[in-house]
Amino acid sequence: DTGVSQDPRHKITKRGQNVTFRCDPISEHNRLYWYRQTLGQGPEFLTYFQNEAQLEKSRLLSDRFSAERPKGSFSTLEIQRTEQGDSAMYLCASSLIPQETQYFGPGTRLLVL
Amino acid sequence: AQSVTQLGSHVSVSEGALVLLRCNYSSSVPPYLFWYVQYPNQGLQLLLKYTSAATLVKGINGFEAEFKKSETSFHLTKPSAHMSDAAEYFCAVSDPDKVIFGPGTSLSVIP
Numbered sequence: 001d002t003g004v005s006q007d008p009r010h011k012i013t014k015r016g017q018n019v020t021f022r023c024d025p026i027s028e029h030n031r032l033y034w035y036r037q038t039l040g041q042g043p044e045f046l047t048y049f050q051n052e053a054q055l056e057k058s059r060l061l062s063d064r065f066s067a068e069r070p071k072g073s074f075s076t077l078e079i080q081r082t083e084q085g086d087s088a089m090y091l092c093a094s095s096l097i098p099q100e101t102q103y104f105g106p107g108t109r110l111l112v113l
Numbered sequence: 114a115q116s117v118t119q120l121g122s123h124v125s126v127s128e129g130a131l132v133l134l135r136c137n138y139s140s141s142v143p144p145y146l147f148w149y150v151q152y153p154n155q156g157l158q159l160l161l162k163y164t165s166a167a168t169l170v171k172g173i174n175g176f177e178a179e180f181k182k183s184e185t186s187f188h189l190t191k192p193s194a195h196m197s198d199a200a201e202y203f204c205a206v207s208d209p210d211k212v213i214f215g216p217g218t219s220l221s222v223i224p
Contacts, residue, residue, distance in 0.1 A: 004156070
């Protein structure tokens with residue numbers, strides 16, 4: 001069990017560019033979650049998957065955001081036409097079953113210039 | 114929707130003193146409750162969780178929390194603070210399949 005991993009750990013981009021983040025959950029975990037955390041705040045829920053199905057999306061997830069989990073294993077989160085307000089830490093978590101403990105990855109810190 | 118409040122965005126204690134971090138939740142049904150810790154530039158690590166088995170929950174690193182339904186509280190305590198406890202602490206509640214986090218409390222430990 002190697003834990004949840006995220007790539008890249010840091011990303012600096014210019015406003016208007018597209019970025020994609022990857023999350024590899026703990027193997028055999030069916031649930032995968034994405035959160036966003038801005039400085040001085042708690043993580044805010046964005047979306048989650050049960051295997052490959054995206055079951056819920058937050059209102060925070062604008063049309064510029066898209067997440068996929070094509071084979072029920074790793075997941076990607078893409079942000080199109082980035083804005084400075086997208087600068088945040090993007091956290092991924094996984095759990096074996098609903099309401100079980102969510103295990104978090106180290107996060108991807110995004111800075112939009 | 115569920116919500117979590119944490120009283121005090123910043124708490125300072127002396128090394129060896131009692132740590133008390135406050136958390137209140139809003140829930141119409143008994144929830145699952147969590148405390149997570151976050152060290153700088155790292156992800157979140159679970160300290161402990163309440164799942165209705167016992168009202169006093171013991172976690173890692175000497176932390177424990179008590180669930181009080183009448184007060185809708187889940188305060189985190191540790192009898193004796195250590196320098197390594199300095200971090201950001203988040204209380205969270207299940208809703209029901211996702212987790213709703215409080216704003217966090219930054220704990221400083223003074224030598």
